[in-house]
Amino acid sequence: MKQQKFAGHGLSLMADVAGDAGAPVVLFMHGGGQTRHSWGRAVRKAAERGYHAISIDLRGHGESDWSPERNYAFEDYAADARAVIAGLGRPVTIVGASLGGLTGLLVAGEPDTASPVDGLVLVDVTPRIEPQGVSQIGAFMLSAPDGFASLEEAADAVSAYLPHRPRPKSVEGLRKNLRLGEDGRYRWHWDPDMRNGNRSLDVNHSQQRLEEAARRLAIPTLLVRGGLSQVVSQQSVDEFLALAPHAEFVNVGGADHMVAGDRNDAFNDAVFTFLERNVRPA
Numbered sequence: 001m002k003q004q005k006f007a008g009h010g011l012s013l014m015a016d017v018a019g020d021a022g023a024p025v026v027l028f029m030h031g032g033g034q035t036r037h038s039w040g041r042a043v044r045k046a047a048e049r050g051y052h053a054i055s056i057d058l059r060g061h062g063e064s065d066w067s068p069e070r071n072y073a074f075e076d077y078a079a080d081a082r083a084v085i086a087g088l089g090r091p092v093t094i095v096g097a098s099l100g101g102l103t104g105l106l107v108a109g110e111p112d113t114a115s116p117v118d119g120l121v122l123v124d125v126t127p128r129i130e131p132q133g134v135s136q137i138g139a140f141m142l143s144a145p146d147g148f149a150s151l152e153e154a155a156d157a158v159s160a161y162l163p164h165r166p167r168p169k170s171v172e173g174l175r176k177n178l179r180l181g182e183d184g185r186y187r188w189h190w191d192p193d194m195r196n197g198n199r200s201l202d203v204n205h206s207q208q209r210l211e212e213a214a215r216r217l218a219i220p221t222l223l224v225r226g227g228l229s230q231v232v233s234q235q236s237v238d239e240f241l242a243l244a245p246h247a248e249f250v251n252v253g254g255a256d257h258m259v260a261g262d263r264n265d266a267f268n269d270a271v272f273t274f275l276e277r278n279v280r281p282a
Contacts, residue, residue, distance in 0.1 A: 001043065006056065007087055008080035014063035015056040016040075019047030024279050025092040028055040029081065029100025031123075031258070033141045033190050035062035037176040042095070042260055045268050050281030054092075056084065058100065060191035062176075070193040074206050077103040078110075085115035093119030093279045095271060097260065098231070101125035102203070102210060108221075109213025119279045121222045121271055124232050124257050126240040127210035129203060133231035133257065142195070147185035154178060154186055164228065164254075165262055214243040220278035221247040224270055226255035226262060248274060 001018040016036050026046050028039040036055040046053035057064035059080055060072055067076065081103055085092050094117055096104035101122040108117040140161045148154040155171040178186040203210075221244055225232050241247055250270040255262035 001047075004054075006054075006084045008059060008064070009076065009083045011059050011065035011067065011080065013056050013059065013065070013080060013084065015054050016043055017052075017054050018043050019052040020050070021052055023050055023052040023281050025088060025090065026051045026053050026275065026279075027081070027084070027092045027094050027104075028053065029058060029094065029096040029103055030055075030061070031098030031100055032137070032194070033061075033188060034097075034258075035177050035189055037062070038097070038258070038261060039095075041264050042268060042271070045272065046275075049272055049276070051275070051279075054084075058103070060194045062189050066191040066193070070191075072191070072194045074102060074106060074209075078106040081107045082112055082115040085117070091116040091118040093117070093121070093275065095121040095123065096125075097123035098125050098257065102127075102206075105210055105213050105217075108219060109210075109216045111216075117219060119220045119275070120217065121224065121274065122240075123224050123267075124226045124229050124259050126223065126232055126236040127207055127214055127243070128236050128239055129231050130233050130236070133229065134203065136230065137257070138195070141188065141190075144187070145192075147181060147183075147187040148178070149185060151175060151178070151186065162256065162258070162262075164256060211243055214240060217244045217247070220274070222271070222274040223247055223249045224259055224267065225249070225251050226257055226259040227251050227253040228256040228262075229259075231257045 001016050004017045006013045030038045036057045039055040043053040043055045060066050094104035108120045151171040159167045179189045252263050252266045260267045
């Protein structure tokens with residue numbers, strides 16, 4: 001796996017890249033507040049199975065640029081994704097979780113010949129999401145404005161937020177999701193202005209647009225829901241499948257909103273079964 005920079009919509013975006021450069025492209029886009037490293041095992045598995053895998057840090061996250069104008073609305077993320085795909089010069093399959101999934105839905109459901117998408121996997125996200133679940137995520141993201149004194153302290157916060165997930169023996173994996181400030185404290189690796197910038201995310205305001213995008217989907221589509229999710233309800237699933245009746249659906253039991261992190265093997269089985277049936281490597 002190697003690091004590579006891509007040109008977004010006026011910003012530079014960092015990515016991890018693996019697999020044959022001439023193989024079908026799978027573009028992984030993480031959720032809000034996460035980084036490209038949340039897809040680590042899936043990226044390696046994609047490369048092993050013959051795909052060209054790209055896991056990108058969205059604007060304002062990880063090692064990608066922060067927006068000087070504080071532009072963090074869905075159209076900004078979608079513009080970045082379109083620029084990346086156009087730069088590749090060939091179609092991609094998007095695997096997107098939460099924010100990355102809604103971004104992928106807009107890109108795929110509002111077709112642009114310069115940035116073609118030939119497959120879409122939505123990970124625990126639909127046009128209508130449950131307000132309580134979203135509020136819990138937001139509360140966690142804002143729960144440590146002064147950061148953490150150590151990786152152990154950050155791991156304690158994650159364990160309290162995700163009590164169903166076994167605490168890892170080593171906390172070193174968290175280092176990639178945190179930035180060490182000049183004051184010696186660790187903070188989550190995303191721009192605080194993402195939540196209250198010049199243009200910020202507003203799912204409710206964008207719901208109709210997202211529903212229209214889902215209705216226009218004409219490519220192979222898979223919705224993966226975490227069985228414990230408080231963000232996507234069965235009602236949300238049913239509404240999405242009514243909008244996109246050709247879409248496939250998999251429920252991953254024992255997984256919460258962060259499906260790939262909670263049940264990675266089950267997640268990979270669902271995604272790669274879908275990919276190998278619809279987007280086969282040469």
